[in-house]
Amino acid sequence: MSWLSLALATIAVVIFWTATLGSRYPEPSSRSALRLGLYSSLTFATGAIVTALLGEGKERKWAAISAFIIPLNWVMWAVFQ
Secondary structure, three states: OOOHHHHHHHHHHHHHHHHHHHHOOOOOOHHHHHHHHHHHHHHHHHHHHHHHHHOOOOOHHHHHHHHHHHHHHHHHHHHHO
């Protein structure tokens, strides 16, 4: 479960960077891509947190911490826009 949690957190980070670097915010056409990226990365981050809570070992703490950072990335990106 810890490895699954790390994999889900990694996928969430990749989705975050793909959504934010691949589109420009003020353009109306890119808002749907950003919204999709936000929802999908937060879904994967939530899955990573749940699987980290169900897992065993030292790695689950780091997986949960990295999954909690993903919403903070979205907040930081929105503030800097």
